[in-house]
Amino acid sequence: MDEKSYIIITGASSDMGAALSKQLLSAHNLILLDINENSILNTVSMLKSIDTQSKILYFSIDFNDISAVGKTFQDFLKKHDISNISGLVHIAGIAPVLPLKSTEIDDWYKIFNINLLSAVEIIRVLMKKQYKQSMKSVVLISSVAAHFGVKAQIMYSVSKAAIEAFVRGAAVELAPIRVNAIAPGRVKTNSMAVFIDDTAEKFESKHLLGSGSAENIADILYFLLSEKSSWITGQTYIIDGGVSVNALMNEK
Ligand SMILES: NC(=O)c1ccc[n+]([C@@H]2O[C@H](COP(=O)([O-])OP(=O)(O)OC[C@H]3O[C@@H](n4cnc5c(N)ncnc54)[C@H](O)[C@@H]3O)[C@@H](O)[C@H]2O)c1
Numbered sequence: 001m002d003e004k005s006y007i008i009i010t011g012a013s014s015d016m017g018a019a020l021s022k023q024l025l026s027a028h029n030l031i032l033l034d035i036n037e038n039s040i041l042n043t044v045s046m047l048k049s050i051d052t053q054s055k056i057l058y059f060s061i062d063f064n065d066i067s068a069v070g071k072t073f074q075d076f077l078k079k080h081d082i083s084n085i086s087g088l089v090h091i092a093g094i095a096p097v098l099p100l101k102s103t104e105i106d107d108w109y110k111i112f113n114i115n116l117l118s119a120v121e122i123i124r125v126l127m128k129k130q131y132k133q134s135m136k137s138v139v140l141i142s143s144v145a146a147h148f149g150v151k152a153q154i155m156y157s158v159s160k161a162a163i164e165a166f167v168r169g170a171a172v173e174l175a176p177i178r179v180n181a182i183a184p185g186r187v188k189t190n191s192m193a194v195f196i197d198d199t200a201e202k203f204e205s206k207h208l209l210g211s212g213s214a215e216n217i218a219d220i221l222y223f224l225l226s227e228k229s230s231w232i233t234g235q236t237y238i239i240d241g242g243v244s245v246n247a248l249m250n251e252k
Contacts, residue, residue: 004029004054005084005134007225010118011091012058013039015189015214016141016221020089021047021056023222029055031082033073034092035062057082063092063118064110070121074128083130087225090119090140095156108155115159116140116166123170135177139224140167141217142183144240151199164236171234178233180224185240186211206249208242 007024011017012032021030025047034040037060044056059076063069077083093115098107119140126135145153146160163181170179186204188211204211220239223229238244 005086006031006055006057006082007087007089008033008085008122009089009091010034010063010122011093013043014091014191016187016217017091018043018046019214019218020091020221022050023218024225025051025054028086030057031076031085032056032058033061034058035060063114066113066117066121069118070125073122074125077125077131084134085126085131086134086136088119088122088126088135088138089221089225090122090138092118093141095153097152098155099152100154103155111155111159112162115156116162119163120166123174127174132177136227137225137229138167138170138174138177138179139221140179140181142181142236144183144185144238144244146183147238147244167236168234175233178224178229180229180232180234181236182217182220182224183236183238183240184212184217185238185243187214187217188212189214203243206243206246207240208246210241212239212241 004027006029008031009017009021010033012021013034013036021032021043024030032040032043040058040060044058047056057080061069061072094111096107096111123138126132140163142160142163143156145157146164150157167179167181185207217239220237243249
């Protein structure tokens with residue numbers, strides 16, 4: 001019998017998803033979800049070149065098609081006869097640059113679907129009796145943008161703030177399953193959150209420890225999935241190289 005539990009990673013083909021998958025690989029089986037099938041396949045072949053023992057399952061899914069997410073996910077688990085799932089990390093996210101006056105209601109629905117509601121739908125499946133018993137930890141990704149205003153990123157900030165409220169409520173309802181979030185500052189990834197002008201460089205320069213790497217984020221996600229964080233739930237950890245405590249952050 002395969003003793004390794006499964007960890008589900010959404011946004012698995014992102015740099016953070018790939019870095020976390022690498023760290024988890026020897027101890028866990030993985031289920032990787034992303035919209036971009038080619039990128040997932042690249043991540044899977046990278047992982048298989050490191051470890052041939054762990055199971056790596058994957059499927060492409062568009063989280064904006066929110067009414068189908070729960071059923072598609074549950075059908076996948078049934079098809080592969082999976083029940084031993086111990087963790088979920090929701091990395092998938094979008095960060096459109098759009099001033100409030102230019103936003104349409106569908107833009108708001110889309111960002112909420114991808115950044116939060118897809119995770120809600122997956123968690124609702126994982127709360128079913130056959131999956132719930134093995135579940136230990138859920139981690140979502142917020143952003144420091146949830147904590148202050150960023151020009152033309154109001155939808156992003158609001159969707160990430162909702163994640164932080166969600167982890168508090170879900171921690172209360174789902175205990176002893178632990179539910180936490182991290183709120184990164186600027187992380188150097190392939191497709192970092194974009195800004196409307198030269199704000200990116202200015203923002204980056206305010207990080208006391210410089211901008212972060214996907215590995216910095218994967219380390220904290222790994223910790224929050226592990227038993228080392230067994231007394232932590234309902235929290236959002238700001239992991240931002242010190243930008244949010246920098247009193248000079250707003251200086252020109
Ligand atoms: N990079 C940063 O500076 C930074 C800072 C704070 C928070 N974050 C958060 O970290 C996460 C990863 O960010 P990143 O910078 O690596 O960006 P990224 O664009 O590389 O990663 C996002 C992932 O989500 C997937 N995705 C997008 N739309 C999807 C959809 N409709 N359905 C399913 N999957 C979809 C993408 O394919 C991608 O793999 C995001 O949640 C982001 O908001 C990033």
